[in-house]
Amino acid sequence: MLMSNRDRPARLHFLSYSFRVLSPGDHVLCAVSGNRIPLEELRYWSVARQEPYANATYSVEAEMKARAARGALD
Numbered sequence: 001m002l003m004s005n006r007d008r009p010a011r012l013h014f015l016s017y018s019f020r021v022l023s024p025g026d027h028v029l030c031a032v033s034g035n036r037i038p039l040e041e042l043r044y045w046s047v048a049r050q051e052p053y054a055n056a057t058y059s060v061e062a063e064m065k066a067r068a069a070r071g072a073l074d
Contacts, residue, residue, distance in 0.1 A: 012052070014045040030054035032062050 010025030019042070027036045031051035044053040046062065053059040 010039060012045075014047050014050050014052070016047055019045065028052045030058055032058040 006026055008025040008027075010021055010028055011023035012019040012028060013022055025039075027038050028042060029035070030037055030053055031046075031049070033054055035054045037052055037054050042052055044056055044059040045051060046053075046059070046066075049062070049066065051062060053062060
């Protein structure tokens with residue numbers, strides 16, 4: 001039986017300039033908004049946190065939050 005990757009979240013490993021598919025699917029969820037991101041539209045992610053983002057604004061928001069959390073630990 002053939003399995004469809006449609007309407008199924010993918011599991012990815014984020015690299016510096018690309019990502020590797022660990023489990024096939026057609027989308028991921030934005031780590032900030034929870035919005036669905038089709039894999040062909042995925043442009044923003046964090047290698048350090050292994051998180052995808054729907055757009056640059058969410059990416060910056062996540063980075064600022066992570067920096068603030070690191071500062072609170074100092």
